[in-house]
Amino acid sequence: MIYGSLPSYTRQRQAELFNEENNNFDILIATDAVGMGMNLNIRRVVFSSFLKYDRYGQHQISASQVKQIAGRAGMRGSPYHHGLCTTLEDCDLQYLRHCLEKPLGDMQQMGLFPLYEHLNSFMNLAKEKLEFYNMLTRFKESSCMDDEYFMCDVEQFETVAFALRSISTGLSFKERFNFCMAPVNIKNRDVMRHLCIFAELYSKNLPITFSIELDTTSSIEDERDLMVLETYNQILTVYIWLSQQLDIQRFTQIKEAEMIISNINSSISNFLFKAVK
Known part of the structure; x- marks a missing residue:
């Protein structure tokens, strides 16, 4: 499956x-x-x-x-x-x-996604100091492209940027950009909440930790249990991804995150194996 x-x-x-x-x-x-x-x-x-x-x-x-x-x-x-x-x-x-x-036809347009260098240059050219989310909105409104290009969907990027508005200090432009680029499921409130917690801790120069505990003695019983483990996996995947983009020394539970992900994979694999029997 x-x-x-x-x-x-x-x-x-x-x-x-x-x-x-x-x-x-x-x-x-x-x-x-x-x-x-x-x-x-x-x-x-x-x-x-x-x-x-x-x-x-x-x-x-x-x-x-x-x-x-x-x-x-x-x-x-x-x-x-x-x-x-x-x-x-x-x-x-x-x-x-x-x-x-139906023939595929020739590609008429190519999508472009704003890179850090694009946004940073735009910010430096701005006549006023803009909050990151407002800067992103202004960037979208100001962008002009010819018929061969279009701007890719930045909804996920915008959603994270909006969620991090409450963290006004402690994050550099590049760090905030990296948090917005994290592979986060914006539809999952728990995943988004943990991303904001990670950003808050990082902005305060504190160790980036999580409080996820997995009972390896219990098995998945139903779809709800499965969804919980999928959420844990998404949170920890974001945690490890951020550690690779930011100061890895601040992420003090990388080995624990990797171990929990491994246990989650085993639990889900066993559940799916039993489901098809």
């Missing part, structure tokens, strides 16, 4: 189980996350639905996304020289055919 919020190590382990020969894992259940850079020995892809739910609501996945997922079947390097794809429901076959027959 593969889905977006599954920890990366567990996701890779699920792929390995599916790829291994002579075991009972012949079917892989996955979301559209299966189309993102994974080497899988797939002969046939069966679409159960073309509807996707995300922060924008419910919508139909695009033809390029359908092709990307369908293209997992019969990939180069797999044992299957020819891939197959179909749909679970007959009524979806027409859309599948439409997507596969």
Whole structure:
């Protein structure tokens, strides 16, 4: 089983189980996350639905996304020289055919995401001192691009910048930029809360710590337990990422974070293993 919020190590382990020969894992259940850079020995892809739910609501996945997922079947390097794809429901076959027959066409535009150097230069040119979030808003409003480019979605970057507005001192421009670039799930309140705590501690020149404890003697019983562990994994992943971008000496629980992540991966893998039995 593969889905977006599954920890990366567990996701890779699920792929390995599916790829291994002579075991009972012949079917892989996955979301559209299966189309993102994974080497899988797939002969046939069966679409159960073309509807996707995300922060924008419910919508139909695009033809390029359908092709990307369908293209997992019969990939180069797999044992299957020819891939197959179909749909679970007959009524979806027409859309599948439409997507596969639709030419990709030439890329008309290229997306650009503001780098630290761009924002720093803009800040230095500003006639007034701007708070980071306000500066980002001004940068977006002032940006001009020709028809060949567009600005990438900066919603996540903006959301973190807004959340850190209460920390007015103690963070340099580069440090604040790095916090905004953290791989954080902005839809998860607990993850966002911990990111703000990490930033607050860093701004006060205090050790960056967390208070996550994992009971290794208990197992996952239901979906709620699974979601808790996924949240812990996201928090600790952000913690380790920040330690690699900022002063690593300030992050005093790196080994503990790595150990807990390892235990989380084991617990989730065991849960998924039992779920398919």
